[in-house]
Amino acid sequence: MTMTKDINDWRATLPEEWTVRLTGEDGEEREIPLREHPALARYASKDEAVKALVHAQKLLGRTPEGYIRLPGPDADAEQMAAFHAALGRPESPDDYTLPELELPEDLELREELIAGLRARAHELGLTPAQVAGLYHWFLPLVLDAHHCLRDEAQRLRDSELESLRAVHRGETPRLLDKALRAAEAIGGEELLDALTRTGAGDRAAVISAFAKIAPLVLESGLRGAPSGWGEELSREKLREMMQDPRYHDPSRRDDTYVTKVRKGFEALYPGNYVPGGQI
Structure with missing residues (x-):
């Protein structure tokens, strides 16, 4: 690198033996005279370069305005709380405001789930905007999944009922009534609720099985008929x-x-x- 005689000639007064290592555009690191370092080319005089150096020394160890220092791995709870607060986390989980989204009439979000969402978001240090954005993105996905599951359950019920009709035809309503009464007699409301929650009560095989034992349960001497x-x-x-x-x-x-x-x-x-x- 050859230094021209111009306003930056002050660099030529620097001792040639003062060297510094510099990585070039080719990625190779080389040792060059300090006076040829490109960073010095921006200063018109030695005085300007010295002043810039003194100013840089004053900034060392100081946190620039708007800069948030990342806590280290050994940071305690108080330091992490201060860091999250600086990023914009609210003081309490209850301070998160979730967007109003239209829900189906047959669906209601449980309060404990919403409270859990807010608590977890606060623990992770999320900002209100981040929580609202995630909620607005994720809830429609949950609703779509709910609709798919509900539609699939309805298709299963229709399919199972159709298979019963194919076998029993006009006797299907009587068969369903017998199965329901037999299940109620055996296990009461608890069994009926379990059959409904698990979907087992919609299966043709289960309905047929209860209908077959109905005479024993409802009409035999075992039940005092x-x-x-x-x-x-x-x-x-x-x-x-x-x-x-x-x-x-x-x-x-x-x-x-x-x-x-x-x-x-x-x-x-x-x-x-x-x-x-x-x-």
């Missing part, structure tokens, strides 16, 4: 019998007939029968 029932015992049949004057007309009341209806309800709802309560 009344004698004298020549036809299949069902809720619909009992409703029909209650319309008979022998049951509801005091002037034509038949105690034997009324007893038969009562025992029918006792057989359908063992342990839960309340006179006049089951219709």
